[in-house]
Amino acid sequence: MSTKQRIENIDRRRFLKLTGLAAGGLVLGASLPATQPAWAAEGDVAGDLNLFVTVHSDDTVSIVCHRSEMGQGIRTGLPQVVADELEADWRKVNVVQGLGDKRYGSQNTDGSRSIRRFYDTMRNMGASARTMLEQAAAQQWKVPAGECKAKNHAVEHGPSGRRLRFGELAAAAAEIPVPEEKSLRLKSSDQFNYIGKPVDTVDTPDMVVGKAQFGQDIHFDDMLIASIERAPVLGSSILELDDSDAREMKGVIAIERLDGGAEPPLFKPLSGVAILARNTWTALQARKKLKIQWSETAHHAHNSDDYLAALQRTIREPGKTITDHGDVEKAFAEAGDRHNATYTVPYLAHATMEPPAATARVSEDHCEIWGCVQDPQSVQQNVAGALGLKPEEVKVNVTLLGGGFGRKSKPDFVVEAALLARKMQRPVKVVWSREDDIRHDYYHAASVEHYEAGFDGDGKVSGWLQRAAFPSISGTFQAGVDHPSTSELDLGLSDMPFAVPNRRMETQRAEYHTRIGWLRSVSNIQNAFGVCSFADELAHHSGERPDRFLLNLIGPDRHIDPSQGDFEYGNYGEALEKFPVDTARLKNVLRRVATRADLDLRGDHSEGNGEGWGIAVHRSFLSYVGIATRVEVQNGELAIGEMHCVADVGLAVNPDRVHSQMEGAMIFGMSLALMGEIKMENGAVSNSNFHDYPLLRIHQSPPLSVEVLASDEPPAGVGEPGVPPVAPSITNAIFAATGKRIRELPINKHLKIG
Known part of the structure; x- marks a missing residue:
């Protein structure tokens, strides 16, 4: 490479060589059981050795981070946990980026699960290494190990006052057997140096x-740049290609076809024509000269506006019942008052600041990848499948990611690079332009949700119906899926926390017409928009202040299990015993965020004079987040005056990063709520860049505040939970300011954004 690579990626063999025992290094091997470890994600294949900690003879410590860094700070957070239990001096810690390797357990950096899934594991890694160093010191001093204690990058013998630095113990500690997990002595929270x-x-x-x-x-000096013209409509393939003009451009080395079009799309490349050139500019300009005729598919008739309009019609019809508690029909029949509303969210794009990019080098029995990927093991599997290799023959070097939001856990762009590198027999970097990124994403589903509620004679909600229709992510992997999956309903709909005795959840049919994928907070986006907006509507319909109404609607402190019959609540892959759906924590966040909005001082919360507050609270990814927003609406123009966040994420390993993630989520959520909309005409995306898929600008961003509540609960999700309550807090505030209820996003369809 002509530029020095700043992120060190090393495989196990080189890791051992560079830090090896002969050089006086300690390598901590974490032996995994034959079955999946409890902290591994579904689909993981457990190995026999994972490497996380190395102590060098020069007194430095290398700690492997096996997850991907995309701005969330995980390359600090996970090593921070290890270093604390190790009693390492943070100034002497080097972070090593792990390669794709199944022995690390899950490396899929999405779902807000890096800390929550690996917090205990990383503590054990640090404690194991510390124990081995203490035992090595005890052997050297010929004293009981119990008299030796690691502290501040050294081991001390209390009775004699002797002290040995970690580097002085590294070679001897490397000979100590890795202690059993049950024998480890973990710190108490009052002993933490870095955690929290x-x-x-x-x-x-x-x-x-x-x-x-x-x-x-x-x-690389011998690298080619590839720019690809991809099929504009799902399932299309190349009928005719005229590339003569493109071939005449100086600097064009080759033009290659990529075959695609098969459904379900999975993580395979779309059909396309790749221009391979010596530089990006040439590749992009030559691509403009291609003349391609694409085949038509059933998706060519897809129009996003018509699609949502059709869903709005069918959503009012009875759907497929998922859960049914009590007797909703009886509650509605006996209700003295009823209210209903329908909410719409369009297709949304990830729009990461760094579009997808991957570089590949391929030989007969090996492939090496460099890329901004969220899941290097998925890259191994998909590239291996495309090239006919074994996954272990694919080496994946993980770079930093300029944003991810779930897009870069889908390795179609990496497979493109691998296929082209094999054809060219030299390194190839596939560069996606902004237009490529907007037009060929795995989009967040367009959705319509319908809600109905009935009030009893005491003015309490006695019946509740919620019905959802949106194309499922499952359609990316399985043909014929035409209803939301239960795993998507789990994200803020099935676990609705309200104490309503009679309630039913249904789904309606929604056909699949484009690649659908997970986007930051996934289905919580539309589910929270619907649930939190409808609760606010019911509060105003009842003439009550929204926060007080919500407290009564949530009801008594309790733990909720949304499972019923064949429907089993997934709880983000975690046990309800460890991460219960806890209404007390949700109500605490609600009270705190209402205080932020000064609702006690503002009376009924609804002035109707062009200025108003809106609140929304939501549990997602096992965390509880409340958002309070103040808006001003004058002459049809909306300005957000301020936004406050209160978050209960359990133990915050690095509070600074939690603050940053919540601020980022608020800005991300505002972009989606105010302006986010992907439009499709004749099956193809009509947006192309930030002029027609705008993101929040600096002058549009209000003052933000974040309060992270102190907690002894286990660490929960951080990266995604701040997004879902943002949109309903804004639309609720708009209603408080104007009396106008916005049920269809984005907001710029209804108001000018200042």
């Missing part, structure tokens, strides 16, 4: 001086 405290991210220094390396930054 703000720690500067390890990547910031290189980022601010331009030395950090992202997927787009990879360069």
